[in-house]
Amino acid sequence: MAALPAAVRIVEVGPRDGLQNEAVALNVERRLALIGRLSDAGLRDIEAGAFVSPRRVPNMAGSGELMQQLDRRPGVSYPCLVPNETGLDAALEAGCTDIAIFAAVSETFSQRNTGCSIHESMDRLARVAVRAHDAGLRVRGYLSCVLGCPYEGAVSDEAVATLSAELIAMGCHEVSLGDTTGVGSPFRVRALIDCVARRVPAERLAGHFHDTWGMAAANVHAATLSGVTVFDASVGGLGGCPFAPGATGNVATEDLVYLFDDAGVYTGVDLRKLVDVANWISAQLERPVASRVARAFNSGRPT
């Protein structure tokens, strides 16, 4: 056994990164029900919403209302995505204690996703981070396209390392490295993490993998071997319909729990309860459940 951690922390991003990419819109009440079920299954970090344009991202509409109505459980954090100071104002008004900010590693992706250069984007985030810290909030950083950009192709590991260090320097408690298009493969993941870890300790990095090319579980395993112990995941593999060509969902939370349970690595999550949540949310979205673990579980496959 190589580099087996005693425990990992799973950041459930289904109610935000997952739902924002789903075709069926869920109202605040149903998103609250999802978040409640996820914490019942043992998840302790649940990304709850985003203060972004509801026109651009209809499934995040009402995030303020959601945060105000949320039954916050002790020991559970509910970060919300904040793109700029206007978003921060809304997050503060809604009583958020945790926010997440994001930048991209590729210029073209940055321009298309946030309407500004990487440099301008980092300036904007630094202003958000300073104000957030002044208000006592905890700030998480996201970097997207760390293993490839849909417009530019290959990206530089060194650029990922530099931007990660900048996010830590502006006060992020950790940086989540996002393989936005799911193109990464395990050998490259290790090379990336080993490069970034020369600037930011691996304990402050999180892995955020999408399963577009079927590599997500392998990439999680690879990142673990390089010392990463925090992983983002979406219950049911939300974010990509399994029946659509080129599904682009996050790695399914239940796949990660299965992987780590089998190795005796503590996640705090009850797999059976989690699969129930995956089935429930898939029904809400009017589609079959996407993850292999949930499907194997549902069909009574022996473990």
Add this chain to the structure above:
Amino acid sequence: MAALPAAVRIVEVGPRDGLQNEAVALNVERRLALIGRLSDAGLRDIEAGAFVSPRRVPNMAGSGELMQQLDRRPGVSYPCLVPNETGLDAALEAGCTDIAIFAAVSETFSQRNTGCSIHESMDRLARVAVRAHDAGLRVRGYLSCVLGCPYEGAVSDEAVATLSAELIAMGCHEVSLGDTTGVGSPFRVRALIDCVARRVPAERLAGHFHDTWGMAAANVHAATLSGVTVFDASVGGLGGCPFAPGATGNVATEDLVYLFDDAGVYTGVDLRKLVDVANWISAQLERPVASRVARAFNSGRPT
């Protein structure tokens, strides 16, 4: 980068292990077309058939006829599965030069799958192996249930090591370690391979993973880190319908090629041509293609 091999060998088992678990039957002509397309895509080890009861495994009917009609390409091996001496007689008559023999690590699975104990099964295989070698054939060994048995649950790594050594001792050129129910996870795969490699060099082991629980690519990566460089796979993830609950297909060949291509590890396989084969065979089986790589490719996802 850790333990990156320069090249790996992929043993394409789609025409045998894949098809035998598919509901739609393909006649000899179509199976020959599949084998031809696979060698066109660059595969050099293609499991072509099985000399088993056509009543029990309808999709392997006519394996003798298939081997006689096969256009054998130089440098390509076409092993056929042989369960006993009757099967060996048929393989010899059909002009096979490569056979594969199989045993299970669990007593219950052995009884149910081969109708005898592990010990009796190994005796039977030894007789097959001796006669096959006398006839100049190359013999590959398979062990099933190496990471868990659907009836007995956990199996012992030591038992896998002992049986692997016995197969090598009876003259098998390599032993393919089969996670028949796809329950294995990467950390346990490494522990298993490291244990078996104390008895049989890792260069003589192959990894045979099923994707039932979504762990196959991760398991391949893990096995590579323990020195394994030969992997079994089925084009299109044949062997489990993606739309059936609890699909149990082999890991898709294109997923492995993607994984290794991305790391610069030579496979000899042309990914684009292979995805065409995956699409073609899935159409023959009247279902959408199962693998994430083929679906991502088909939808024009950026790599």
